[in-house]
Amino acid sequence: MRVSKGLSRYRLAKLTGLRExxxxxxxxxxxxxxxxxxxxxxxxxxxxxxxELRKYMNT
Known part of the structure; x- marks a missing residue:
């Protein structure tokens, strides 16, 4: 999903406060x-x- 939203793992980590x-x-x-x-x-x-995220993760 992050790729389809144009986000790198690095950028998603920054947005969420999580580690890559x-x-x-x-x-x-x-x-x-x-x-x-x-x-x-x-x-x-x-x-x-x-x-929406749950449905995506279960596909």
């Missing part, structure tokens, strides 16, 4: 259950609702 490695682990499904705080930060940065 955290985002990489989520993207590679090495951390398939991020915390609610992390999920909210990602959704906010991508300008998506939590429901």
């Amino acid at each position: 490695s955290t985002l990489q682990n989520i993207e590679k499904s090495e951390s398939p259950n991020p915390t609610f705080r992390v999920t909210c930060a990602i959704a906010d940065a991508l300008e998506m609702s939590l429901d």
